[in-house]
Structures are given as structure tokens and as C-alpha cells.
Amino acid sequence: MQILSKSKIKDALNQLSQNAELFIPLARGEESGFYPWNSYQEGSDRLMLDALNVLLPPKSVVFPQTERMYSFTGNGTAVEIKETFESPQPRIIFGLRGCDAAAIACFDDVFLTMGFVDSFYQARRDNTTIVAHACYQPGDNCFCEAMGINPTEPVNADVIIRDAGDAYIWESKTDKGEKLSAALGSLLENKEAKAPGLQPFKQKANYEGVAEKLKDMFEDPMWEELASTCQTCGICTYVCPSCYCFDIQVKSWGDEGYRFRCYDSCMYSEYTLMAGGHNPRSHEQERFRNRFLHKLQFFSERYGKPLCTGCGRCIVACPVGINIVQIINQVKEADTSVRA
Amino acid sequence: MTDITLKIREIATRLLQNGQVDIFMGWEKGQEEYTTRPFFARRVEDVDKLIFNEYSIHNLSNDLLKYRDGQEKIGIVVKGCDSRGIVRLLQDGQIKRERLYIIGVACPGMKDPLQAVKDNSGFFPAATSTELAKKCGDCIEPNPVIYDELIGDKQTPRVGEERFKQVKDIENMSDDQRYQFFEDVFSRCIRCYACRQVCVACNCRTCIFDEMKPQWVGRETSISDNFMYHLVRASHMAGRCIECGECERVCPVNIPLMLINQKLIKDVNKFFGPYEAGMVYIEGAKPPLSSYQENDPDNFL
Numbered sequence: 104m105q106i107l108s109k110s111k112i113k114d115a116l117n118q119l120s121q122n123a124e125l126f127i128p129l130a131r132g133e134e135s136g137f138y139p140w141n142s143y144q145e146g147s148d149r150l151m152l153d154a155l156n157v158l159l160p161p162k163s164v165v166f167p168q169t170e171r172m173y174s175f176t177g178n179g180t181a182v183e184i185k186e187t188f189e190s191p192q193p194r195i196i197f198g199l200r201g202c203d204a205a206a207i208a209c210f211d212d213v214f215l216t217m218g219f220v221d222s223f224y225q226a227r228r229d230n231t232t233i234v235a236h237a238c239y240q241p242g243d244n245c246f247c248e249a250m251g252i253n254p255t256e257p258v259n260a261d262v263i264i265r266d267a268g269d270a271y272i273w274e275s276k277t278d279k280g281e282k283l284s285a286a287l288g289s290l291l292e293n294k295e296a297k298a299p300g301l302q303p304f305k306q307k308a309n310y311e312g313v314a315e316k317l318k319d320m321f322e323d324p325m326w327e328e329l330a331s332t333c334q335t336c337g338i339c340t341y342v343c344p345s346c347y348c349f350d351i352q353v354k355s356w357g358d359e360g361y362r363f364r365c366y367d368s369c370m371y372s373e374y375t376l377m378a379g380g381h382n383p384r385s386h387e388q389e390r391f392r393n394r395f396l397h398k399l400q401f402f403s404e405r406y407g408k409p410l411c412t413g414c415g416r417c418i419v420a421c422p423v424g425i426n427i428v429q430i431i432n433q434v435k436e437a438d439t440s441v442r443a
Numbered sequence: 444m445t446d447i448t449l450k451i452r453e454i455a456t457r458l459l460q461n462g463q464v465d466i467f468m469g470w471e472k473g474q475e476e477y478t479t480r481p482f483f484a485r486r487v488e489d490v491d492k493l494i495f496n497e498y499s500i501h502n503l504s505n506d507l508l509k510y511r512d513g514q515e516k517i518g519i520v521v522k523g524c525d526s527r528g529i530v531r532l533l534q535d536g537q538i539k540r541e542r543l544y545i546i547g548v549a550c551p552g553m554k555d556p557l558q559a560v561k562d563n564s565g566f567f568p569a570a571t572s573t574e575l576a577k578k579c580g581d582c583i584e585p586n587p588v589i590y591d592e593l594i595g596d597k598q599t600p601r602v603g604e605e606r607f608k609q610v611k612d613i614e615n616m617s618d619d620q621r622y623q624f625f626e627d628v629f630s631r632c633i634r635c636y637a638c639r640q641v642c643v644a645c646n647c648r649t650c651i652f653d654e655m656k657p658q659w660v661g662r663e664t665s666i667s668d669n670f671m672y673h674l675v676r677a678s679h680m681a682g683r684c685i686e687c688g689e690c691e692r693v694c695p696v697n698i699p700l701m702l703i704n705q706k707l708i709k710d711v712n713k714f715f716g717p718y719e720a721g722m723v724y725i726e727g728a729k730p731p732l733s734s735y736q737e738n739d740p741d742n743f744l
Contacts, residue, residue, distance in 0.1 A: 133697035155565025169663045242565040332481040336637035373653040419564040422693035424480030
């Protein structure tokens with residue numbers, strides 16, 4: 104088998120970033136997220152490859168928070184598109200966990216299937232190589248397994264790396280992965296190494312049958328109580344690796360301008376505000392319910408899997424301690440027969 | 444703290460039982476010993492869930508805004524800073540005093556459950572902190588300023604000798620240094636609006652940042668739109684921030700929002716003071732910057 108010695112990791116990252124923009128988990132000052140390797144500052148930044156994960160997910164590599172789409176000039180009533188900003192340059196996400204790789208698989212479903220292809224997403228996605236980091240030691244808030252994910256065999260990976268003490272086992276899975284192996288050349292060694300066993304999860308979510316059960320729980324009084332302390336900020340949606348809602352807006356001056364898209368959040372009241380002024384989800388409770396139904400029911404109905412990959416980021420960052428595991432279990436255990 | 448919990452439960456039971464309140468706002472225990480979180484009891488059976496411990500840090504006064512259009516009577520537990528939030532809401536005409544039954548707790552200083560969860564998340568370099576929350580170190584009033592019942596022994600303010608030390612450090616920077624400082628901190632904003640949502644002074648029914656016609660502030664996470672967001676947010680805080688520190692506490696990218704708020708507190712005090720927001724409720728009194736006179740100076744326009 105091929106291994107990459109941890110003592111050579113920086114050489115490897117330097118090598119891989121020659122031909123692609125390489126994103127890597129870092130702790131940077133007060134932040135924790137995926138950043139370009141070429142912005143790494145020795146001393147102040149900290150490589151988080153061997154940490155459980157980072158707070159800001161890698162989704163921004165394939166789906167940036169703000170992405171310019173096209174620029175235009177107006178001439179009377181005619182509009183001319185000047186430039187489109189599809190972004191096909193090669194990128195590598197190095198060291199993302201199975202939960203985050205599975206979240207990108209959810210994006211693939213949304214942006215590339217069901218008869219519609221989002222060309223901006225496709226340009227980025229087709230040119231992104233994923234080096235996923237198999238996970239053996241679940242954290243305090245992890246529950247990916249309960250959402251149908253095997254953390255030791257990340258989906259969507261072009262390469263899987265496995266922590267074997269002082270080296271990573273390097274398993275190339277696709278042609279894209281082979282290209283990275285070739286680029287690393289002699290930095291990869293042929294040696295035997297052993298990956299650890301998967302440790303038990305502390306969080307116990309029981310998602311089985313929950314999507315089906317939720318169909319009859321739209322009006323359940325549970326939502327009012329659960330939502331009562333929610334601040335309806337956007338933290339959970341923005342730190343979520345699988346939340347993909349966006350808005351398309353414009354900036355213009357005189358006869359020219361550009362359109363861009365930016366993350367939107369179903370927690371904001373403006374999200375569902377219609378042109379005529381009506382808002383079908385004007386109350387916090389309706390927005391809260393929608394977020395969980397989208398994650399746990401609607402997405403599953405359309406794509407056959409939940410839109411939650413169990414990374415635990417929303418549990419960590421919620422200002423009032425709202426916990427999706429507890430909500431899943433509450434739905435599972437709810438006795439709906441007495442409520443009708 | 445167990446005594447305080449028991450006392451709170453006793454009061455909540457009484458109020459819910461005799462119908463004096465419809466909702467009782469306090470805290471409950473989360474999954475971990477450090478994950479205390481807000482909890483609103485509606486029935487006597489809920490009362491046993493209520494707790495008060497060193498992680499009861501959330502300023503619940505902000506949650507009153509959810510009920511501002513209703514008729515419910517509300518019992519609410521407040522610490523010193525939270526009680527100033529209630530004064531803020533009363534001064535802003537957001538809720539009527541007679542709808543509230545306020546239980547004040549003299550606050551010994553809190554730990555931050557959010558920080559504890561983050562420390563244990565594996566998402567940050569290990570830095571387990573058992574110290575008081577940062578915001579509690581800047582506290583100028585741990586004792587409730589408005590209440591119907593008071594629990595606990597009087598506490599002394601924890602703010603150090605130099606209250607505005609960090610503000611002064613920033614003031615002493617050169618223009619370029621200062622610009623660089625703010626560019627660095629604002630560039631990491633993800634525009635989740637958590638700072639606005641947890642703020643009791645942010646009680647506008649339609650926020651300027653949500654207005655679309657016209658759209659005053661762009662939605663790009665660019666340095667210019669982020670600057671605009673933070674400058675507008677900050678200037679709306681002048682004379683209004685009650686220093687509960689919730690904005691800075693909940694920020695997922697740790698923007699030093701209280702540093703900005705403290706600059707405004709310092710300036711409002713200098714130009715219109717002596718004044719501390721939300722320290723006392725006098726019906727009909729107008730705090731600085733919340734009244735208008737025809738002869739107000741406007742030569743800067």
C-alpha cells in the first residue's frame with residue numbers, strides 16, 4: 104500500500120498546490136475553516152488535519168458564499184451580457200471528513216441531477232479533486248453514522264487518506280486521484296500501515312422512519328415549543344456543510360452591473376418574502392420547522408437521503424443550544440396517535 | 444446556585460399555578476453539564492426542568508420581543524445585564540411593564556456554554572477554559588436594576604480599573620493601522636446576523652438590512668458590504684447597547700463587537716452624559732439620541 108509520511112505533509116501540500124488551488128483545514132486566529140494552502144502562515148496558522156474537523160465547512164470551495172455570475176451593460180431596453188464568471192480552474196480539497204464529502208454529494212444531487220444542471224456549480228465541481236480523510240474517532244457532537252454515512256469510507260472521494268500514526272495511508276480511488284498520486288511521486292512510499300478501528304459514537308440519533316413519520320407532523324405542537332428559543336439567526340445554515348440555499352442579487356451603476364449569488368438562510372424572514380409583500384413563513388416557528396423538514400423529510404423524498412450528514416456543527420455553534428439529534432429522537436419517539 | 448434554582452422553581456410554580464403568568468422564561472439543562480440553554484415553561488409540570496447555574500448566561504430579555512404583539516403575561520429571570528435589557532424594551536415601548544413579572548438574580552458571573560461546547564468540539568485547537576465568560580469580566584452592573592422579586596446576595600461589579608482600555612488602544616492607532624484592524628475583523632464576517640438577532644436593542648420591526656426596496660446594504664460578503672453592515676449596526680447601537688455582550692459571545696467568527704459598542708458607549712457618555720444605557724427606568728424619560736428637537740445642531744449636514 105502507499106503511504107504519505109506525516110513528516111512530509113508540508114512537502115506534499117506544496118507539491119499539490121503547484122497545479123491547483125489547494126484548500127486545507129486550518130485554525131487561523133479566531134477562525135477555524137478551510138483555507139488556501141498558499142495563504143498558510145507558519146507560526147500563526149495551525150494545520151488541523153489531525154483534528155476532528157473545523158467549524159466553517161469546505162462547501163465554499165464548490166459553492167462560495169458570494170459568487171459573481173455575469174456582468175452586463177444596458178442599452179435602452181436591450182441588455183448585453185458582457186462576461187460570465189464560471190470558474191473552472193483546478194482545485195483540491197484536502198483532508199475533508201466523510202460528513203463533508205457526503206454533503207458535497209448532496210450538492211451534486213441538487214445542482215447536477217433531476218434534469219437541471221447549474222453550470223456555475225458544475226464548472227467548479229468538475230475541476231475539484233477531493234482528498235477525504237477517513238474518520239475513526241467520532242467527536243462529542245458527531246452522528247454521521249445515524250444519517251447513513253460510513254465515516255471510514257467517505258463517498259465522493261478521489262483519494263482517501265487514513266491516519267496510521269506517523270503516516271497517512273493513501274488510497275487513490277479515481278483517475279483524478281491517480282493524477283494526485285503521480286504528482287506526489289516519491290513522496291508516496293510503498294509500505295504497510297494499519298488504520299485504527301472505528302470508535303463508538305457518543306451521540307445516538309435514531310433517524311429510521313423519521314422522514315416518513317414527519318409527513319403527518321406538520322401541525323404538531325412540538326414545533327412551537329422547539330422553536331420558542333430559536334433566535335432565527337443564520338449560524339446553523341451557514342456552518343452547515345449541506346445547506347445550499349442561495350439568492351441571486353444584482354449590483355449596478357449607470358448602465359452596467361453584475362449579478363451574483365450569495366448564501367441565503369431559511370431562518371431569515373426575507374427569505375420567503377414575495378414581491379407582492381406576502382410572506383408565507385413570517386413567523387419564527389414556520390421557518391424553524393421548514394429547516395428541519397427540509398433536512399429530514401423533503402430532501403429525503405426527492406433524493407432518497409437526508410440533507411444532514413451528522414457533522415454536528417449546528418449543535419456546536421447554536422447560541423441557544425438547539426440540538427438536531429434531540430429533535431430527530433423527539434420525532435422518532437413522538438406518539439402522534441394521541442395528537443390528531 | 445442550587446438555592447437559586449429552587450427559589451426560581453418555587454416562584455415559577457406559584458406564578459403558573461395561580462395564572463399570574465402564561466409563560467415563564469428561564470433555563471434548562473442540555474445534554475452536557477455545560478450546555479445550559481434557554482427554556483420557557485408553560486405548565487406547572489415544566490417547572491422541574493428549570494435550573495439556574497454558572498452557565499445560565501443567555502440574555503432572555505431579547506426573547507420578550509417574540510411576544511410583543513401578544514397578551515401573554517410573562518415571568519422572566521434576569522441577571523444584572525439582562526435587566527438592563529428589560530429597561531431598554533420598556534424605554535423603546537416594546538412591551539408593557541404590567542405584562543412582566545421580573546425575577547432578578549444578583550449575578551456572580553457566568554461561564555459561557557457556547558465556548559465550552561466549542562472547546563470540546565474538536566473544531567478548534569484545544570483551549571479548555573473554565574474562567575468566567577469574557578463579557579462578565581467587563582460587567583459594570585451584576586445586580587438587577589428592575590425586578591419584582593430579587594434572589595441572591597448583592598454582587599460587586601467585575602470591570603477592572605480601566606474600563607475602556609482596549610478602546611483607547613484602538614483610538615491611539617494611526618488611521619491606516621485602525622483601518623487595517625477593522626478590515627481584518629470585518630472581512631471574516633459571514634453575515635449570519637446572529638449579532639443582530641440576539642440583541643435586545645435590535646428591536647426594529649423591519650431591519651434596514653432586510654429592506655429590499657431600496658436595498659440599503661448589499662448582500663455580498665465583500666469588504667465593502669461587510670463594512671457597511673457593521674458600521675450601520677454599530678451606529679444604531681449608540682446610546683442603546685446595554686452591554687450584555689451577547690453579540691460578541693455568539694459570533695461564530697469571533698468579531699470583537701463589544702469593542703465597537705464600547706467605543707459608542709464611551710462617546711455617548713462623553714457627549715451626552717453622564718449616561719449608562721438601561722440603568723434605570725423612569726416612565727416617559729427619553730434617553731440620549733432617542734428624542735428630537737427642532738433646534739438640534741445639524742451643521743454637519
